[in-house]
Amino acid sequence: MQATSHPAIFIGVHLDSSRVxxxxxxxxxxxxxxxxxxxxxHNPITSRKxxxxxxxxxxxxxxxxxxxxxxxxxxxxxxxxxxxxxxxCCNPGSLVIVDRVGNPVIPAILSEDARATDQVKSLNYxxxxxCNRMGxxxxxxxxxxxxxxxxxxxxxxxxxxxxxxxxxxxxxxxxGKADVTEYSLAMKTGCDLSEENWPDWLDYDMHLxxxxxxxxxVSLGEKVGVVSQKASAATGLPTGMxxxxxxxxxxxxxxxxxxxxxxxxxxxxQKGMSISGISAQMMRDPIEQMLVYKLPNNKWFFSVESKTGxxxxxxxxxxxxxxxxxxxxKALLPTTYIAYPNVTKGELFPFNTNxxxxxxxxxxxxxxxxxxxxxxxxxxxxxxxxxxxDLMSSSPPEGQSTIxxxxxxxxxxxxxxxxxxxxxxQCRADVTGRVNRRVVGRGGPAFGAAMIAAMGGYxxxxxxxxxxxxxxxxxxxxxxxxxxxxxxxxxxxxNLMEEQGYLL
Numbered sequence: 001m002q003a004t005s006h007p008a009i010f011i012g013v014h015l016d017s018s019r020v021x022x023x024x025x026x027x028x029x030x031x032x033x034x035x036x037x038x039x040x041x042h043n044p045i046t047s048r049k050x051x052x053x054x055x056x057x058x059x060x061x062x063x064x065x066x067x068x069x070x071x072x073x074x075x076x077x078x079x080x081x082x083x084x085x086x087x088x089c090c091n092p093g094s095l096v097i098v099d100r101v102g103n104p105v106i107p108a109i110l111s112e113d114a115r116a117t118d119q120v121k122s123l124n125y126x127x128x129x130x131c132n133r134m135g136x137x138x139x140x141x142x143x144x145x146x147x148x149x150x151x152x153x154x155x156x157x158x159x160x161x162x163x164x165x166x167x168x169x170x171x172x173x174x175x176g177k178a179d180v181t182e183y184s185l186a187m188k189t190g191c192d193l194s195e196e197n198w199p200d201w202l203d204y205d206m207h208l209x210x211x212x213x214x215x216x217x218v219s220l221g222e223k224v225g226v227v228s229q230k231a232s233a234a235t236g237l238p239t240g241m242x243x244x245x246x247x248x249x250x251x252x253x254x255x256x257x258x259x260x261x262x263x264x265x266x267x268x269x270q271k272g273m274s275i276s277g278i279s280a281q282m283m284r285d286p287i288e289q290m291l292v293y294k295l296p297n298n299k300w301f302f303s304v305e306s307k308t309g310x311x312x313x314x315x316x317x318x319x320x321x322x323x324x325x326x327x328x329x330k331a332l333l334p335t336t337y338i339a340y341p342n343v344t345k346g347e348l349f350p351f352n353t354n355x356x357x358x359x360x361x362x363x364x365x366x367x368x369x370x371x372x373x374x375x376x377x378x379x380x381x382x383x384x385x386x387x388x389x390d391l392m393s394s395s396p397p398e399g400q401s402t403i404x405x406x407x408x409x410x411x412x413x414x415x416x417x418x419x420x421x422x423x424x425x426q427c428r429a430d431v432t433g434r435v436n437r438r439v440v441g442r443g444g445p446a447f448g449a450a451m452i453a454a455m456g457g458y459x460x461x462x463x464x465x466x467x468x469x470x471x472x473x474x475x476x477x478x479x480x481x482x483x484x485x486x487x488x489x490x491x492x493x494x495n496l497m498e499e500q501g502y503l504l
Contacts, residue, residue: 006026006027006028006030006032006082007027007082008026008027008082008084008454008458009024009025009026009027009032009073009077009082009083009084010024010025010026010027010083010084010085010086010087010450010451010453010454010457010458011023011024011025011066011069011083011085011086011087011237011450011453012025012086012087012088012089012252012445012446012447012448012449012450012451012452012453013062013065013066013086013087013088013089013170013246013446013449014088014089014090014249014252014444014445014446014449015058015062015088015089015090015091015166015167015170016090016091016249016445017091018038018039019036019037019038019039019061019065020036020037020039020058020061020062020064020065021034021035021036021065021444021445021446022034022035022036022062022065022066022068022069022446023446023447023449023450024069024072024073024083024450025447025450025451025454025469027454027458027459027468027469028468028469029451029468029469029470029471031447032073032076033069033072033073033076034069034446035065035066035068035069035072036065037061037062037064037065037068038061039053039057039058039061040057040060040061041057044110048115049113049114049115049117050109050113050115051109051110051112051113051114052106052107052108052109052110052113053107053108053110054104054107054108055096055104055107055108055166055169056104058108058166058169058170059169059170059173062170062173063173063234063235066235066236066237067234067235067236070235070236070237071236080238081238083237083238083241084241084242084453084454084457084458085223085241085242085243085244085453085454085456085457085458086174086227086237086241086242086243086244086453087221087243087244087245087246087449087450087452087453087456088167088170088171088174088246088449089167089246089247089248089249089251089252089445089446089448089449089452090165090166090167090170090185090246090248090249091111091166091248091249091250092111092143092165092184092185092186092187092188092248093110093111093112093141093142093143093188094108094109094110094111094143094165094166095108095109095143095146095147095163095164095165095189096108096163096164096165096166096168096169097109097150097157097161097162097163097164098161098162098163098164098169098178099160099161099162100160100161100162102162102172102177102178105157105161106154106157108166108169109146111141112141113140113141113146114140114141115140115146115149116140116142116145116146116148116149117140118149119145119148119149119152120137120138120139120140120142120145122148122206123138123142123144123145123148123206124137124138126201126205126206127190127201127205127206129201130190130192130199130201133192133194133284134187134192134193134194134284134292135282135283135284135290135292136187136188138188141188142188142189143163143165143188143189144188144189144190144202147163147189147208147210148206148208151208151210161213162178162213162214162215163189163210163213163214163215164178164181164215165181165185165186165189167181167182167185167246167247168180168181168185168215171224171225171243171245171246173231173234174225174227174228174231174235174237174243175224175225175226175227175228175231175243176225176228176230176231177225178215179215179216180215180216180217180218180224180245181214181215181216181217181218182217182218182219182220182245182246182247182248183196183217183218183219183220183293183294184220184247184248184251184293184294184301185246185247185248186214186215186217187293187294189214190202190210191217193282193292193293193294194282196217196294197217198210198211198214198217218245219245219294219296220245220246220247220251220295220296220452220455221244221245221296221452221455221456221462222244222245222456223242223243223244223245223456223457224243224244224245225242225243226239226240226241226242226243227239227240227241227243242453242456242457244452244453244455244456244457245452245456246449246452247293247449247452248293249445250276250291250293250301250303251293251295251301251448252444252445252446252447252448252449252451252452253444253445253448254266254276254301254303254448255448255451255452255462255466256444256445256447256448256451256470257276257413257415257439257470258413258437258439258466258470258472259276259277259278259410259411259413259466260278260462260463260466260467261278261410261411261463262278262279262280262299262410263277263278263410263411264277264278264410264411264412264413265277265386265410265411265412265413265434266412266413266414266415267382267412267413267414267415267416268414268415268416269309269310269378269382269414269416269417269418269419270309270310270416270417270418271309271310271311272305272306272307272308272309272311273305273306273308273309273310273378273381273382273385274303274304274305274306274416275303275304275306275349275382275385275386275389276301276302276303276304277301277302277303277389277410278295278299278300278301278302278410279299279300279302279393280298280299280300281300281393282300283300283302283389283392283393284392289304289305289348289349289352290302290303290304290349290392291303291304295462296461296462297462302389304348304349304350304385304389305348305349306347306348306349306350306381306385307342307344307346307347307348307356308340308341308342308344308347308358308378308381309378310378310416310417310418311343311344312341312342312343312358312374312378313374313418315343316341316343316370316374317367317370317371321371322418322421325367325368325371326421326423326424327423328368328371329368329371329372329375329423330372330423332368332369332372333372333375333376333427334376334482334485334486334489335369335372335373335376335489336489336492337360337361337362337364337369337370337372337373338360338361338373338377338380338489338492338493338496339358339359339360339361339370339373339374339376339377340358340359340377340381340493340496340497340500340502341358341374341377341378341381342356342357342358343358345357347502349385349388350384350385350387350388350389351388351502351503353501353502356500356502359496359500360373360374360377361496375424375427376427376431376486376489377493378428379424379427379428379430379431379432380431380486380489380490380493382428382431382432383431383432383433383490384493384494384497386432386434410434411434411435411436411437412428412429412432412434412435412436412437413437413439413472414428414436414437414438414439415438415439415440419438419440420438420440422474422476425438425474425476426476426479428476429476429477429478429479430478430479430482430483430486431486431490432478433478433483433486433487434478435475435476435477435478436475436476437472437474437475437476438472438473438474438475438476439470439472439473440473451465451466451469451470452465454468454469
């Protein structure tokens with residue numbers, strides 16, 4: 001087999017709930033090889049509210065997955081020097097308890113462990129100001145709640161341990177010392193994302209004495225070490241390969257969409273709609289419907305979920321109906337029939353209610369008109385979500401007196417089952433007035449982790465890594481002749497939503 005001509009290859013590692021996924025990605029975004037290894041045994045240790053696992057299981061599966069990947073690469077690379085950097089991402093929440101040299105002293109406590117229910121009340125009381133600024137409340141799945149539980153229930157252990165997140169532990173195995181974590185991974189361990197530190201209240205109000213037991217905080221994409229000789233022997237990775245700080249699975253998956261500038265959105269249209277974006281300021285959601293994480297250079301990643309998406313296609317028109325009706329409906333767009341195509345009672349975002357129900361106005365029995373109005377209505381609902389996010393971003397940060405609308409002009413990077421329709425993609429571009437870019441074939445969080453590795457070990461910035469490694473399959477520009485027509489119809493849509501009580 002001919003060796004790849006790519007001068008640089010980056011490895012992304014993603015730890016999910018049951019296995020490790022690894023991708024080797026070139027500097028141009030080509031996925032060279034992929035590998036995975038399940039956690040064995042898969043079932044965690046469960047006792048009452050306690051859900052634990054031996055963290056060595058994570059490392060053993062990671063070691064095997066990387067080893068398999070390196071073996072596959074042997075016929076595709078001419079030199080180990082082509083392997084430039086590796087990064088790791090995971091879901092936040094699990095807590096690893098290690099001694100001062102990094103060895104686990106008790107099983108890791110998984111995110112879904114519910115033992116710390118009582119500690120949450122004290123955390124939210126003493127950390128009230130912190131929680132208000134961060135836009136969330138501590139819950140039993142928060143690592144900080146688990147730390148407080150250990151201090152209260154195993155004090156003799158507490159004095160001589162350090163606390164890590166899952167990705168921190170694996171990074172430590174790769175570079176020889178587990179001493180760093182990333183801001184977003186550490187958010188629910190108490191990290192102040194705005195100040196980029198472990199805040200005083202953890203020790204002075206909660207009396208946890210914990211800040212010297214937590215890893216150093218760094219940004220995603222920062223080089224934090226190199227692959228050690230021991231890790232090289234265990235995985236086959238070259239000694240001295242850069243180890244780059246990763247992030248949360250959600251952030252890595254978002255970055256794999258191609259969004260890179262403040263104002264860009266990633267829209268995933270499936271049964272519901274997932275919308276993520278980049279903001280130049282931290283956005284706060286008082287009812288905690290929004291997930292917010294830190295990006296480099298004072299940018300922020302946010303994500304929301306809506307129940308309204310494309311579920312109406314199969315529910316209202318039947319499985320396999322889309323291709324038959326799509327082309328016929330195109331001739332009816334724009335349509336004066338206004339639809340809110342929610343087939344599941346209730347909504348999460350941009351308004352939160354248990355009573356929201358879909359409608360088509362005026363009522364019609366014409367199946368094709370119904371279909372066309374729902375295609376258009378989904379795009380209008382998407383624009384409705386962007387408008388809410390725009391409103392949420394328009395309040396200035398503390399210390400600033402002016403309002404800068406920072407997410408009104410960015411591009412949309414679309415993925416998901418229904419992004420393959422050119423007609424619908426164009427409709428969404430025309431309705432929203434935004435360039436819509438279709439991105440397919442990416443490897444999700446593992447690909448995003450590889451891109452982060454490239455950012456820290458090659459390209460030096462998120463924007464450059466994204467530009468070089470992600471190329472949209474197709475780009476849909478708003479049609480100026482239709483944007484105005486759709487804007488008038490969107491006004492009707494907003495009026496109807498207001499009449500129904502669905503206010504932004």
